[in-house]
Amino acid sequence: MVPHLITALTGPINELEQRILDSTPAIERWFRLEWMEHTPPFYSSVDVRNAGFKLAPVDTNLFPGGWNNLTPAMLPLAVQAAMAAIEKICPEARNLLVVPENHTRNSFYLSNLVQLKRIFHQAGLNVRFGSLSAEIKAPTTLNLPTGEAISIEPLIRTDRRLGLKNFDPCTILLNNDLSAGIPGMLEDLHEQFLLPPLHAGWSVRRKSHHFKAYEEVSKRFGKLLGIDPWLINPMFAQCGEVNIAEGTGMECLTTHVDALLSKVKRKYKEYGINEKPFVVVKADNGTYGMGIMTVRDVKDLDALNRKTKNKMSVIKDGQALSEVIIQEGVLTNERVNDAVAEPVVYMMDRYVVGGFYRVHAERGVDENLNAPGASFVPLAFADSGRLPQPGEKPGSSSPNRFYMYGVIARLAMLAAxxxxxxxDPDAEVYD
Known part of the structure; x- marks a missing residue:
């Protein structure tokens, strides 16, 4: 299913799609050379927004949940990618320990774990789940509405290794984004591969670092294609030491919001875009759609109500919000059944394996869709996303649109x- 793009401003994106399709061999070679120099994250998902005049990633998740939203048709690709990823890290791997989030009562999240187990089981691994939660003191079976069940066990830490009772894995996969900090249990492991690495967790990672890296990637990719990198890159700024609830650090926020809105206005004028610019203020660390607000005018910051201030004071696991990224807002002009939608692309190793549309009937085109009430419609990536159709008119075919989304998502993955x-705290630094 291909959602329709409800905008007359499809010119630049149609041109971009055509440029990407015409340059497919050069693009794939460029990625191939990049992956010879850099290691892709073990798995990732990227939220993409298509405004019709601009196509850009707005978030990159290195601990993706939501694998349950991929269709059965996408699984063979995911299994192949999982095999490739594991072979590179631990070719003789027999056991895979998955460390999930602590909120294990959420049935959608549990379905995500079941799907991950299915993928890695078919890739040839024994998969078990070990929880960091103090509440899990014995193997606990949780039943899903689908009739499936999942067993979560307490982690056992020996001197240098992490495992479960009678289960010693060579690879440990984190499906827990470490928002609350790095537990000592995960540190100083001996001859075990921890994926993603601890510094990918939100207690260390910052979105501003990611989008600085993405800016560099988009400039190089723009040069390859001969396009303005702005067409694929959301501009941003960053503020540390902000407490929106108490009103401290607001000068930094006001200054950057004003400056960024002015920059976006200039770009809109350059391209003849008759839309109202906006920016998105969100936690520089953290996920789950928490700590996010849309700002359309700098005056809005003076008129924040108590509810919005409270919403902007805390992120996941009760962590205080003290650093924010101010990101150029990218409209989404895609619709599924008249509801606002955005594509989310899933990758493992360096491969696009699938994705879905996040759909929200109660949100506007300039709002965050990762919120209660969102639903998910699978993308048709599995049979088409990697195979563009040359000769098709831009904007008319799902394979071309999905291939383009896959390219943007892989650029974000490269930036990650x-x-x-x-x-990397263990990397050697050379002067």
Whole structure:
């Protein structure tokens, strides 16, 4: 299913789609050379927004949940990618330990774990789940509405290794984004591969680092295609030491919001875009759609109500919001059954394996869709996303649209690779 794009401003994106399709061999070679120099994140998902005049990633998740939203048709691709990823890390791997989030009562999240187990089981691994939660003191079976069940066990830490009772894995996969900090249990492991690395967790990672890396990637990619990188890159700024609830650090926020709105206005004027610019203020660390607000005018910051201030004070796991990224807002002009939608692309190793549309009937084109009430419609990536159809008119075919989304998502994944290398505490630094 291909949602329709409800905008007359499809010119630049149709041109971009045509440029991407015409340059497919060069693009694939460029990615191939990049992956010879850089290691892709083990798995990732990227939220993409298509405004019709601009196509850009707005978030990159290195601990993706939501695998349950991929269709059965997408699984063979995911299994192949999982095999490739594991072979590179631990070819003789027999056991895979998955460390899930602590909120294990959420049935959608549990379905995500079941799907991950299915993928890695078919890739040839024994998969078990070990929880960091103090509440899990014995193997606990949780039943899903689908009739499936999942067993979560307490983690056992020996001197240098992490495992479960009678289960010693060579690879540990985190499906927990470490928002609350890095537990000592995960540190100083001996001859075990922890994926993603600890510095990918939100207690360390910052979105501003990611989008700085993405800016660099988009400039190089723009040069390859001969396009303005702005067409694929959301501009941004960053403020540390902000407490929106108490009103401290607001000068930094006001200054950057004003400056960014002015920059976006200039770009809109350059391209003849008759839309109202907006920016999105969100936690520089953290996920789950928490700590996010849309700002259309700098005066809006003076008139924040108590509810919005409270919403902007805390992120996941009760962590206080103290650093924010101010990101150029990218409209979404895609609709599924008249509801606002945005594509989310899923990757494992360096491969696009599938995705879905996040759909929200109660949200506007300039609002965050990762919120209660969202629903998910699978993308047709599995049979078409990697195979563009040359000769098709831009904007008319699902394979071409999905291929384009896959390219943008892989650019964000490459930026994540740059970001993780730059923030690796164990990397050797050369002058």
């Amino acid at each position: 690779s740059y970001e993780l290398e730059a923030t």
